Each structure stands twice: as structure tokens, then as C-alpha cells.
Amino acid sequence: MKQLIRRPGLSVIFLAGVLATISAAAPKAGGAEPDFKALHAKVDAAWESLKAENASPFYAHDAGLVFYDAAPVKYDGWAAYRDGAQKLFLDGATSLKFNVNDDLKVMRRGNVAWTTRTMHLKADMKDGKPVEFDGRDTVIWENRGGKWLIVHEHFSAPLPE
Numbered sequence: 001m002k003q004l005i006r007r008p009g010l011s012v013i014f015l016a017g018v019l020a021t022i023s024a025a026a027p028k029a030g031g032a033e034p035d036f037k038a039l040h041a042k043v044d045a046a047w048e049s050l051k052a053e054n055a056s057p058f059y060a061h062d063a064g065l066v067f068y069d070a071a072p073v074k075y076d077g078w079a080a081y082r083d084g085a086q087k088l089f090l091d092g093a094t095s096l097k098f099n100v101n102d103d104l105k106v107m108r109r110g111n112v113a114w115t116t117r118t119m120h121l122k123a124d125m126k127d128g129k130p131v132e133f134d135g136r137d138t139v140i141w142e143n144r145g146g147k148w149l150i151v152h153e154h155f156s157a158p159l160p161e
Helices: 002-006 008-025 036-048 052-058 078-088
Strands: 066-068 093-100 105-109 112-125 131-144 147-156
Touching: 036 052, 036 093, 036 112, 036 131, 036 147, 052 078, 066 078
Parallel strands: 066 147
Antiparallel strands: 093 112, 105 112, 112 131, 131 147
């Protein structure tokens, strides 16, 4: 250490090495800030097409992921979510619209982000009975290879007041 103090050039090199090591170990921000409002709009449009498969590119397909929708209690994995939502709701609808409120909140920690928002869902059903209710949506996103994917979603409706 005394040699480092006596030789300023070595001190600078040593300090630069320490700073480079600390910098390399620090968590990375995960790239440019994504536009989660635009991402949500794309996901909404995919679901509004009444074809769950159109939403597939926005979701991670890991077998262990869990998704909560209005019904049933839960879906284990994207395939179950896709097939269940299609059969339980989308096949019976002639139109679907998410009227999203202006209350999107985004929290991000590196390659993981979560968003919350509320909306009014309106669907016309083939049986002639419309479905309409206020809902809330919490989504957990993960940046995988530069693409933000949904790894968990919780959509629900509050109980009537």
C-alpha cells in the first residue's frame, strides 16, 4: 500500500480498478425506459380481438407462472390462461373493450417492473346479455433479452359497494 501512495500513477490505476469492479457488480437499469402505457395498449388490443392467441407474444410461457383473471381462481401457466380465457369468456363474446382510466402506476427495479391500473370493461355477449364492470389490473413484467414480457397478471373486480 505504501508503494501505491508513493507512486500516484499506481494509485490511480488501483482506484480505477476498484471503481470498475464496483460498477460491474452494480445492478443494471435494464436499458431504455419502456413505455408501459403503450405496452398495455397493445396487450389490450390483443385481448379485444377476442383471440387469446393474439396476446401470446406479450406473455412469458414458463410452466410455473400463475395468472389470476376474473374467473376461475387461477391459471397455472400461459397455455392454461390462453385456453381458459378463450373458452370461458372470449368464445362467448362478440366484442370486448377495455376503457382504461388515467391512473397507470409503474414501479421498476432493473429488469422487473410492476404496473397497476383500473378500467371499465364492456363486452357484448352472443347470448345477448352484456357484461360490464369496473376492474383493476396488476401486471408484473420482466425484461427478457430486451423484450418486456408479462410473468404474472392479476385482474379482478371489486365487490359491489
